[in-house]
Amino acid sequence: MTREEPPxxxxxxxxxxxxxxxxxxxxxxxxxxxLMPVLHSVLDRTGLKTADIDFTCxxxxxxxxxxxxxxxxxxxxxxxxPPLSESHVEMDGAWALYEAxxxxxxxxxxxxxxxxxxxxxxxxxxDVLTRQLDPYYVAPLWPDSVALAALQAQALIDAGHTDExxxxxxxxxxxxxxxxxxxxxLRGSVPQGDYAVRPLRTGDCPPVGDGAAAVILAAGERAxxxxxxxxWIRGVDHRIEAHSxxxxxxxxxxxxxxxxxxxxxFDRPVDTAELHAPFSSQEVVLRKAxxxxxxxxxxxxxxxxxxxxxxxxxxxxxxxxxxxxxxGESDRALAHATxxxxxxxxxxxxxxxxxx
Amino acid sequence: xxxxxxxxxxxxxPFTRSLGPVQSAFLTGLRxxxxxxxxTADGRTLVPPVEYDPVTAEEIHDLxxxxxxxxxxxxxxxxxxxxxxxxxxxxxxxxxxxDGADTALLHALDAPGPDAVRTGMRVRIRWAAERExxxxxxxxxxxxxxxxxxxxGEPGALADDRVTGIVAPARLDYTYxxxxxxxxxxxxxxxRRTVGERCPACRKxxxxxxxxxxxxxxxTAEQVEVGPRGTVTTFCIVNIKAKNLDIEVPYVYAHIAxxxxxLALHGRIAGIPYDQVRMGLRVEPVWTEGARYPDHYRPTGExxxxxxxxxxxL
Numbered sequence: 001m002t003r004e005e006p007p008x009x010x011x012x013x014x015x016x017x018x019x020x021x022x023x024x025x026x027x028x029x030x031x032x033x034x035l036m037p038v039l040h041s042v043l044d045r046t047g048l049k050t051a052d053i054d055f056t057c058x059x060x061x062x063x064x065x066x067x068x069x070x071x072x073x074x075x076x077x078x079x080x081x082p083p084l085s086e087s088h089v090e091m092d093g094a095w096a097l098y099e100a101x102x103x104x105x106x107x108x109x110x111x112x113x114x115x116x117x118x119x120x121x122x123x124x125x126x127d128v129l130t131r132q133l134d135p136y137y138v139a140p141l142w143p144d145s146v147a148l149a150a151l152q153a154q155a156l157i158d159a160g161h162t163d164e165x166x167x168x169x170x171x172x173x174x175x176x177x178x179x180x181x182x183x184x185x186l187r188g189s190v191p192q193g194d195y196a197v198r199p200l201r202t203g204d205c206p207p208v209g210d211g212a213a214a215v216i217l218a219a220g221e222r223a224x225x226x227x228x229x230x231x232w233i234r235g236v237d238h239r240i241e242a243h244s245x246x247x248x249x250x251x252x253x254x255x256x257x258x259x260x261x262x263x264x265x266f267d268r269p270v271d272t273a274e275l276h277a278p279f280s281s282q283e284v285v286l287r288k289a290x291x292x293x294x295x296x297x298x299x300x301x302x303x304x305x306x307x308x309x310x311x312x313x314x315x316x317x318x319x320x321x322x323x324x325x326x327x328g329e330s331d332r333a334l335a336h337a338t339x340x341x342x343x344x345x346x347x348x349x350x351x352x353x354x355x356x
Numbered sequence: 357x358x359x360x361x362x363x364x365x366x367x368x369x370p371f372t373r374s375l376g377p378v379q380s381a382f383l384t385g386l387r388x389x390x391x392x393x394x395x396t397a398d399g400r401t402l403v404p405p406v407e408y409d410p411v412t413a414e415e416i417h418d419l420x421x422x423x424x425x426x427x428x429x430x431x432x433x434x435x436x437x438x439x440x441x442x443x444x445x446x447x448x449x450x451x452x453x454x455d456g457a458d459t460a461l462l463h464a465l466d467a468p469g470p471d472a473v474r475t476g477m478r479v480r481i482r483w484a485a486e487r488e489x490x491x492x493x494x495x496x497x498x499x500x501x502x503x504x505x506x507x508x509g510e511p512g513a514l515a516d517d518r519v520t521g522i523v524a525p526a527r528l529d530y531t532y533x534x535x536x537x538x539x540x541x542x543x544x545x546x547x548r549r550t551v552g553e554r555c556p557a558c559r560k561x562x563x564x565x566x567x568x569x570x571x572x573x574x575x576t577a578e579q580v581e582v583g584p585r586g587t588v589t590t591f592c593i594v595n596i597k598a599k600n601l602d603i604e605v606p607y608v609y610a611h612i613a614x615x616x617x618x619l620a621l622h623g624r625i626a627g628i629p630y631d632q633v634r635m636g637l638r639v640e641p642v643w644t645e646g647a648r649y650p651d652h653y654r655p656t657g658e659x660x661x662x663x664x665x666x667x668x669x670l
Contacts, residue, residue, distance in 0.1 A: 028360045030535025033567045036575055050573050066367050066530035076566055079573025122365070122530040127438060131526060135371065136379055137404045137491045138462055140524055142440035147449045150432030151462075158430065158475045197449070198433035198470055242410035246451050246460030247402065250430065 012104045013223040013230030014351065015216050016045035017319030017326075022185040022211035022307035025121040031060075031070050035117045035212045036077040042113070042214040046226040050079040053216075054109030056086045057100040059093035059116035060311050063128050074117065085109070092116060093213060093315030094276075094337030094347050098236050100217055110222045117212035118310030125208050125310065132340065134243050146205055146279075148341040150197035152250040153281035157199060159251045162284045164199055168192045170280040171203040171305050178302025185209045185307040204280040204305075211309030213316045231322035231333075231351040235263035238337075238347035245342060256289040256336065256346040263348045265290065265334050270350070272297045272324055272333040274317035278304045282343055286336060290348075296334075300324070314338065318349050325353040361539045365532040371524045376407040381419055384519045386493035389483050389509035392419045393457050403457035404491075422456035423504045424481040426497075429453050429460045433470035440527075442496050448473045452497055455504035464496040472499070480505060489519030537567035540579065545649055550641075552617055554578040560618040583614035586653070587661040588637040589669050590620075593630055608633045612653055613669040620669050627654030636660035 018041035026034055043049065056078055060071045067073075071088050080086065089095050093116025100112035120128070126144035133139040156162050171192065178184035185207045193202030216226070223230040239255035239262075241248055260266060273296050277283035283303075292298060301320040304313050314337025321333035330353065337347040375383065378394050382405050385392040394405030395418040402410075409416050432449045434441070441447075442464035450473075451460035466482065467473050480500035487493035534542065537553055541564045544551035552563035553576035560569065561580045569576055591610035597603075608630050611620035625633050627642070638658040641650035 027362065027533040028536055028539075030538065030567055033535050033537065033575070036568055036573075039573065063528070066365050066528060066532060073566060076568040076570040077573055079569070079571060081571045122532055123528055127440075128528055130440075131528070135373055135524055136375070136383075136522065139526075140440075140491050140522075141442055141463065142438060143449060143462060144438055147432055147434055151430045151449055151451060154432055154475065155430040195433070195435065198435070200432075244402075244404065244406065244410065244459065245462055246404075246429075246453070247410050 010105055010107065010219050011223070011232055012101055012217055012219045013227065013232045014318065014322035015218045015223050015227035015230050016042045017213070017215045017323050018042040018045065019183050019213040019312070019316055019319060020211045021183050022209040022309050024185065024207070024209055026119060026210040027121070030073070031065060031067065031117055031119050032074050032077045034119060034210060035074055035115065038212045038214045039077050039113070039115060042216055046216055048111065048216065048226070050084070053111050053113045054085065055100055055103045055112040056084055057088070057096040057103070057112060057114050059089045059091050059096040059315065060118065061090055063131060064125070064310055065119040065122045078113070092311050092313065092337050092339050094318055094349075095238065095339070097215065097217070097315060097318060098238060098347060101233060101236055104217055104219045110219045112217040113214065114217065114315065115212065115214035116312045116315050118312050119210045120208050120310050121210050137244075145341065146200060147197045148245065149205070149279040149281065150200045151245070152285075152342045153199050153204070153279065155250040156281050156284055161251055161288070162281065167204050167280040168201070170283050174299060174303050174305035177300055178306035180300070181302050181306065183307060184302045187302070187306060200279060200281070206278040206304050206308035207306075209307060209309050211307065211312050213312040213319055215315065215319050215322065227326060229326050229328060229353050231325035231353060234350040234352050235265070236347065236349040237262035238345065240345040243344065248342070250342055251285065253285050253289040253343050253346060256286060256343065256348065259346050259348040260290055260334070263350045265348055265350050268332065270296055270332045270334040272300070272321060272330040274301060274303070274321045274333065274335045275299055276304050276314045276317045276337045278308050278313070278338070280305060282338070285343060290334065290336070314347065318351070321349075321351050325351055328353070328356060359539070359543070360533055361542055362531055362533045365530040366527065367530065368525070368527040371526055372521060373524060374521045375519065378405045378407045378417060378419070380518050380520055381405075383489040383491070383522065385509075386491070387487045387489040387519060389424070389487070390507060391422050391424060391454060391481070393422050394418060395420055400458040401456060402459045403454050404461050420456070421507055422454045423506070424454070424508050425500050425505045426452045426454035426457070426479060428465070428473070428475055428477045428479055430475055431465065431473050433473065442492065447496065450479070450497060452479055463494055466496045466498050478502065481508075483508065490522055535567055537565040537576065541565055542648070548643055549581055550583045550614055551579050551581050554580050561616060562619050563614060563617040563621055580616060582616035583641070585638060585640045585656055586612040586614035586617070587666050588625065588633065588635060588639060589613050589666050590635060591625065591633055606630045610653070612639060613666050618669065623650060624652040625654070626652040634660065636663060636666070
């Protein structure tokens with residue numbers, strides 16, 4: 001598919017990325033205490049100070065830690081006084097990045113700080129996530145996040161797209177790859193375990209963990225000053241499907257495919273993909289929707305099956321893809337983020353490095 | 357570093373939600389053991405029905421009755437039911453396409469075990485004994501051998517006394533920990549000391565500390581004991597008695613800058629008639645036996661503080 005691009009669209013790049021180690025619990029840290037080292041780390045990579053940042057955008061959800069208005073407290077870690085140009089989404093940080101990208105496209109800002117964090121350890125995440133569901137017909141039944149993913153997995157098995165051994169192999173590959181990622185929560189050999197909700201076993205499910213991530217975006221020449229090989233954002237798009245699970249074909253992800261088309265992912269092959277597939281079965285859906293074959297290196301970070309800090313795991317996919325371009329390990333990468341049950345909402349970004 | 361504090365935290369709300377016309381008809385129908393779907397312009401029947409076509413976004417309202425029997429389109433075996441879920445014994449989550457519908461409804465299937473469940477199996481609704489107009493009026497599904505069943509209820513009963521809203525209780529349980537800075541603050545309070553933290557960059561002392569300087573965006577770590585005395589920087593007079601609060605009105609609630617702090621905290625002022633409280637009044641905390649924070653602050657009898665001393669702390 002070819003798209004008409006406005007000829008004067010600004011070039012915007014991810015110029016820095018930082019993330020915490022993802023841990024099962026972080027009792028000794030408040031959210032801002034968990035977040036602050038990441039903010040300092042990402043700023044240090046560019047030499048920028050908070051005052052140099054034109055726009056700040058974050059993603060988080062107060063439901064995770066049960067702490068009202070935690071995102072306003074998190075702003076303390078940015079240094080929000082005197083008042084800065086700031087916004088927040090109750091979404092994964094990938095969507096905060098989308099907002100920051102559009103802000104830079106308008107020309108109102110040349111640099112943006114995007115961060116997100118999730119501290120799931122104080123609560124019971126499977127139950128917390130039921131509160132995002134349709135409050136009339138679904139939420140009163142308290143179907144937890146693993147149960148809904150299991151319905152999708154069974155649909156894939158029934159349709160012949162996968163089977164339990166193939167799903168187990170996805171989890172095993174993810175954690176094996178994650179041995180090279182010091183931030184990941186599950187690394188190396190992890191037992192496939194018993195059924196969590198059949199057909200999904202614990203090995204098919206993401207670990208529950210606390211973590212944070214941050215990236216810096218910059219436009220045009222500013223990006224070249226701040227980074228020796230900027231990861232240029234060639235396109236970002238996000239699409240959502242109907243909220244009723246029974247209306248959707250759970251074996252497919254038309255929203256991912258459309259977002260990828262609109263982001264330009266199919267214009268030329270990518271060499272690297274970072275997919276936000278919290279459940280092994282969802283990687284099957286995404287690979288098909290994104291037409292990824294074996295020539296594409298998928299989730300060299302280990303992906304969400306190795307570390308899935310809520311609200312940050314999607315932004316981490318963009319950050320990981322960008323970091324590979326920064327290091328010269330990729331020339332064109334796709335990053336994907338998801339939100340909601342059974343891949344309800346999906347974001348695709350395409351990043352490129354300039355020829356070396 | 358003091359021990360990390362933890363405490364149980366329960367967040368609980370009864371959400372009261374109003375219904376659109378289609379939702380109202382559907383939930384009223386469930387109360388009467390009638391399942392209604394809604395027809396789209398292209399002839400599909402959606403169950404559960406929605407107010408707008410999920411494909412075209414067109415407003416839809418053409419209701420049709422479907423059968424209480426249907427076919428499982430996918431399932432998942434839940435061997436460990438969680439609080440609030442439809443059954444307390446192991447069950448299958450199912451998406452069921454009811455006979456006459458083109459889409460599937462999420463619910464629970466009561467079955468003896470995973471070997472008794474498969475995609476394509478026939479099931480029927482088991483109605484709750486007491487129904488009020490909610491999705492839980494369907495107790496669950498159960499296996500059903502056979503053809504589509506005729507409706508259980510009469511749609512004619514729907515005319516009167518329609519359900520127009522639902523009350524959906526929600527409860528989440530947390531184990532809360534306030535983090536390093538606030539743990540230290542609370543631990544110091546237990547020995548009747550107020551300890552803030554100083555920003556290494558701008559030198560301001562924050563009380564209570566939150567772990568970061570909001571101006572500089574850097575961690576605060578150096579602990580600084582402040583007070584116990586302080587200055588009223590501003591105040592209000594409370595004239596409405598709060599529920600479950602055993603304090604006579606009117607009383608004064610004030611911002612108090614403790615000596616050595618660069619941020620005012622708030623507390624109640626007593627030991628002085630409410631209409632004599634003023635900006636600049638010097639106060640000190642009053643502790644009651646076993647309390648973990650000052651009950652209130654009272655005048656020290658010192659001369660009032662000069663405005664210039666506290667004007668930056670207003």
